[in-house]
Amino acid sequence: MNILIFFPSIDNGGPTNVVLSLLKGLNKNKNINIHAVYFWGDNDNNLDVINSCCDSIYKLDKVNLKSLYKLLAIIKEIKPDIVHSHCLVPDFFNYILSLCYSYKSVSTLHCNLDEDYINEYGFIKSHSYKFIHKYILMKINNVVSVSKSVLKAIPEVKAKTILNGIEELKTPLYKDNLDVINLLYVGRLIKRKNISFLISCITEINKIRNKKIKLTIVGDGELKSILKIKSGKNISFIDFNDNPFACGVENTFFINPSLSEGMPIAVLEALSLGLPVLLSSIPAHIEINDKMTDGVQLFDFNFESINNAIESMLIDCNNIGYRNKIKSQFQDNFSLNTMSDNYVLEYKLMLEG
Template sequence: MKIIVTGTRGIPDILGGVETHCEELFPRIVRKGIDVSLIRRRSYVHDSLTEYRGVKLVDLATPKRKSLEAIIHTFKAILKAKSLHADIVHIHAIGPALVTPLARLLGMKVVFTHHGPDYDRDKWGWAAKTMLKHGERMGVMFANEVIVISEVINDLLVRKYGRRDCHLIYNGVPAPDKVADTDYLKSLGVESHSYVFAMGRFVPEKNFHQLIRAFAALKQQNYKLVLAGDTDFEDDYSKKLKSLAKENGVILTGFIKGTKLHELLTHARCFVLPSSHEGLPIALLEAMSYDLPVIVSNIPANLEVGLAFDCYFQTGNEKQLQEKLQKNLVQDFCPVHYLMDEYNWDRIAEQVVSVYENMF
């Protein structure tokens, strides 16, 4: 069985939830004896790898333009998949799913993973939102099999398209790699349990600007706010966010993975996710795997995780977020153990392989 993966910028160590998903999932699928090639967008690649943990890597040139690159890259990837004699093309996200009918016309079977209704993201204009909605429709109507990463998305596809045979397979999270050392913390000027932590892409729907304002309003002297992440496309929002962070003494780490990220997750006081839009947030699952207290917006994707009531605040309500932060910081630090069985990547890989196998 030969699988070609597209719809992601690439792996390894490339910013994004879909990218993290693919980096964890497909090496595990390869270990089950399946031939997997993943097609990367060359403009995001900073290595010369041809393989990563058994996954073959194929790089295609794509213009790095926010509104066009996904569809152009996926179109080229579908043609490449045909030339590589793919049995199944696995398309990730609704933008790339626009070319699902082309893959079917070329005689390939298609699995489409719906990571969330991206047309709800604040960064897109009317034209882009329209294309994304059309991509969702093409993926749901023409893919042989559809995977959804949350019940919220599953319900959406039943209501909008009447598709009732989607496979609910959650995002996952690897076992935590807790780091006792604090060398990286020292380089940032913080100490263990003396900082609030958040991470993600610097786009409007993550609402990091609201987090910065809510934290600044506390006028805390004993705690810092550490924000890990960056943006793919520097725009007015990301520039203003970085300026706001600098004005309020927020520590920006840039995009980090590996030991530095694990160290920050190990020693954080709490984790905050104030988003107005998510599919099923891997960043939140990572924080939970490190037993961190969490404060998250009450959007459907976060509610589906099933946290305690006190963990949630009303989306966009900075005053309520401020109150939740204040309550956390005046209490003694206490780790929280969460049930994470549903988010085990090995189990998830088995579920995806089962989808593949049942297509023949």
């Protein structure tokens, strides 16, 4: 089986991290030849992973006709059975070339096109991009969504759901003052992630309830300087890095107050470490909660609900073996092998069809 994986960037981000996990999983299957194509990015660690998993790797130029012709030449050279694209521009190229070259095409949909696009691109661009992307997805042979919730914006598109999976993290967690509640957020600092709300809530809980809560925010983004100004002494910021959980301590709760997600990789990474997670009650987080009988507390977008979620998690964590249960349930539902095995099955069904 000859598979070409086509994605936008090798820089860290949700779709890139899913692709890296997929490549690692597919690489374990000796009956699959893997080829990777991307547009941009400059991350040597990610590039090393891709090189270690793939028979060949290609970098395109800017999004233009030259890149389209180059991709066509690559396809003619490697003769893929399947071209698997991720995100809008690769999906567009995949669809165009599938019209003139014989292969099976598949796209993975990583986000809710309504919620993510409007936060990322604004009102006018978001509606244009959604219209284009939806049209392409309706024309591509096969579509896979990373969660059921991302399909709500495009009910016209027929898709299967394969939940994201990742390699279990082995990051050691250090010991710290057990009297302090440590919260950790890892991700982009943009409006959709709702970090301003989180900072306000933690500040209020520390003030009114006299709790000792420390919040560590690992990430970068357009709102970082504004969020820093708003933060108090119990809130610290760390630039994003290739090992964001290295700052985690044994009594850490991971928290994600996001307004919208596809299937958040950082949450899965936390679960792989056995960290309990506090999650906003959005559809993607509810799907995670439905798979996990331990380790997840949902909260609504208000101060009282976050406080109650923290209190409930503190009680749960007193149970013996609680973190090992979280790790076990992660392996059952969100492991790299589970995801890659599901994709291999989907590839086989496509070729048989």
